[in-house]
Amino acid sequence: MTSTETSTRAEALACLRALVGRPEADFHDGQFEAISALVDESQRALVVQRTGWGKSAVYFVSTMLLRERGAGPTLLVSPLLSLMRDQVEAAARAGVRALAINSANRHEWEEITARLRDDTVDVLLVSPERLNNPDFRDRQLPALIERTGLLVIDEAHCISDWGHDFRPDYRRLRELVAALPARVPVLATTATANERVVADVAEQLGGDRVRTIRGPLARTSLRLGVLTLPDAATRLAWLVTNLGELPGSGIIYTLTVAAAEDVARILREAGHETYAYTGKTDAAEREDLEQRLKLNEVKALVATSALGMGFDKPDLGFVVHLGAPSSPVAYYQQVGRAGRATDNADVLLLPGAEDQAIWDYFATASMPDERKALALLDALTDQPQSTQVLESKVDLKKSALELLLKVLDVDGAVRRVPGGWVGTGQRWRYDAERYRRVAAAREGEQRSMLDYERTSECRMQYLQLALDDADARPCGRCDNCAGPWYPSATAESAREVAGAALRRAGVEVEVRKLWPTGADSVGVPVRGKIAPAEQYEPGRALARLSDLGWGGRLRELLAPGGPDVPCPPDVIGACVQVLAQWDWAQRPAAVVSMPSRRRPRFTGSLARGLAEIGHLPYLGELALSNGGPTGGPGGNSVFRLSSVWGRFDASGLTLPTGAPVLLVDDLIDSRWSITVAARELRNAGAGAVLPFAAALQG
Known part of the structure; x- marks a missing residue:
């Protein structure tokens, strides 16, 4: 050990003991090696160590030593608010002045900015999403980069799309690392990275310049x-x-x-x-x-x-x-x-x-769709558009739209600016081979998890x-x-x-009271509030598909591609229990079914069974109009509404004028089908419309 390292070790050990509050504390294997690499050599280091090893001690001790040597504040990128809270508390115990900028403390942002200018902040914690906030990115980040003494990327496996918890916003950190002055050390930490993820993260942090410090991952406790x-x-x-x-x-x-x-x-x-x-x-x-x-x-x-x-x-x-x-x-x-x-x-x-x-659901939900990505790029211009506006132009739910925008942003095809998103004009290519490899890796991980369950080792x-x-x-x-x-x-x-x-049955189907913003842009002439005289009443379903009890039974019966079978007696019996507990203002006078194209036998038999047990007339199903609904499951409200608008016809039903009607379906997903169907029924003379379905998506 050189004299410099010896001196650094003594200072670092004093800082560590202050941090953990134990005068006898000493470094774990690899901790001082990482600290010295950052403080003495200004290196870029990737630390892969088990949870609880003390990765946060490395960056807090390094911060304390670098600040004593005149360096600027540490910029710590953390993924979760809970992580930020724990880290700020840990830092305070050692006298480290750590502050976080996140969505939960907007009222503190001006004060934090002032303290950064006054150099009274040792560690600034931000989420990766914050790095692409236009105001922070364009007004505060450039000056902060010039003054940063250490960049820390916690949970660095999130950078890699091979990792189990890939986040597109983390990909942007590659640009941040590249923008740092060469003298600024970089620390990336994780407890969950295999060799493929380690290599990917290291490549994005600088390739050959990155020193990987890896320890045993067994947790003996x-x-x-x-x-x-x-x-x-x-x-x-x-x-x-x-x-x-x-x-x-x-x-x-x-x-x-x-x-x-x-x-x-x-x-x-x-x-x-x-x-x-x-x-x-x-x-x-x-x-x-x-x-x-x-x-x-x-x-x-x-x-x-x-x-x-x-x-x-x-x-x-x-x-x-x-x-x-x-x-x-x-x-x-x-x-x-x-x-x-x-x-x-x-x-x-x-x-x-x-x-x-x-x-399988979550694996496919995170993959970008080429067709929708190209549609989104076509919808973007050089004028900012909010995600709400873009929802009216591209058939994507808000969460999927935001995820796709992040992917395209990282790829350079779009940019977040004040007021929304713009296209950059940069040509974008769908990397089909990469996504096939990622999908194959995910399938391999699933098989490996099943093997873990079955192993005798x-x-x-x-x-x-x-x-x-x-x-x-x-x-x-x-x-x-x-x-x-x-x-x-x-x-x-x-x-x-x-x-x-688990036999407990019944979940509420909430009422839609507002038409989606932008419906008129796709030819649906509505906006604002749905008139009370055209709304349905709060409805019921036997269970959500994701429920532990009846959800499992319904997932089997309603699985995509599965056979359309009559609704089994036990399911009808459970549905009757839900109806018996329904505190409706007035009992329905008749039953009508939705014209299901996925499960006509199931839906029709459920409606007839409920009508028979309840001694109610079954009036049949709503007729399809203009070829029936054009869309499928998924997509956002504007496009889901557009796909069912004008597609149901109640004129052929003999409705009890002014009396409530029970409207039966197999599965309620977006609620726009029952919203439009209820509107047709009420305009045809029905009183209250009471939606009921075997299953509710979710």
Whole structure:
């Protein structure tokens, strides 16, 4: 070690001890190596180390040393608000002045900008999305780049589209790195990257200039297991029976928002203190739930992947997955929340038969569509257009439109400016081969996850090998190494609770009260509010397709490409239960069915069955007009409305004048079909229109 490194080590060790609050603390293997590379050599470093190893200590200690040497503030790019909160708190304990600019603290932006000018900020945390905010990008970022003393890219696997959590906004960091003065060191960190992702990230950070520091990824505190149970009811009963016996407090991961909400409610009703944490949970509630989990005031948060990267509870006692993530790498990232500062933590996977279908949906949802990308480019001009305006021109839902704009922005074909988006005029080519390779990689990851569930070898070693960890070896703790450590039995009372909860039927179908902005631009002559006299009443469906209970049964019956069969008696019986609990103002006087082209036998038999049991006349189905609906599932509201406008005809039905009508469908997706159908029925003389469907998309 050179004299410079010796001096740096002494300073760094003092900073580390201040950061962690322990006078005896010392560096883990690789920590000082990374710090010295940044501070002494101004290198670009990629650190791949297990969760809990102390990657944040590297960039906070490096910041403290660089600031003492006169460097400017550190720019830290972080993906999640929860990560930012934890990092700001950790920095403050060591005297590091860290501030974050994000969507949740707009009222603080001016003060933060002033403090940056005064050089009283040591670390500025921003999201990758913030880097493309026109005001921040054009007015603040150039000056900040000139003054930056260190650039840190946390969760750097997000840069790579080979990674399990690729985010287009992260691709923009390549341009940021290229714009930095050569003297500025760069640190990228991740716990979840195999060799392919490491190579991709390193190439984007500078190729040969990047020094990779990689350590063993095994988590010796974790006790892994897989318990395969026959169905959703049994998995839920296992949780009801055994959750209280799991150590401390923890996280139960689900694959969908609906499952998280259902499981949290069911477990809470069974006496467990559990709450849902999803992408739909508002920011204030998320922060409160994170804090309550850290203080062990709840037994578990039932979460989607929204609670993942960056959440830091060192003594988290367990992680249970109700349904498997789509790759071993994603699974490793989530189980890494547990056992970071404890000798033991339990990790259990309860896979479900529905996992594969959910994986397939999310895998295809993130891929850009060439035809729609070209349509979007055709719609863009050199004048800014908001996403709302673009929705009226391109058949994409808002979330898909925003994702595609980000992809095209990174590719240089579009640019975000004040007021919206413009085309750059740069020729864009759809990289079909690349997307085929990414899709093939995703399929391989799914097969690998299934292999993880079935393997008889060490589970931790399997995960390490999936991450290309050269130090992979048997852990001696998992269920394959040491035998099952978890009970497999469920209490009879728990099975009854779970069964009753999953048999619970009925979700509300919300009323559409506004026509979509831009409908007139596609030939639909409406705007503003939908007249109350043309609206339907709040409706009902048996279940969402994503629900744990009836959702599974309906997914089988209504699967795309599956046979059209009559609605089974058990489904009709459950639908009758929903109707019996419906608190409508006036009982329907007749039943009408939607003219389903996907499931005419199913829809017709459901409508006739409900009419017969309810002793109501079945008037038949609405007629199709002008060739019927022209669109398919997906797409945005403007185009979905356009595809069904003027396509239904109620004139051939003998409606009970002024009386309520039950309108029956197989599946309600966008709600525009029932909106237009209800309008036709009401204009033809029906009173209230009460929509009912077997399934609700979602």
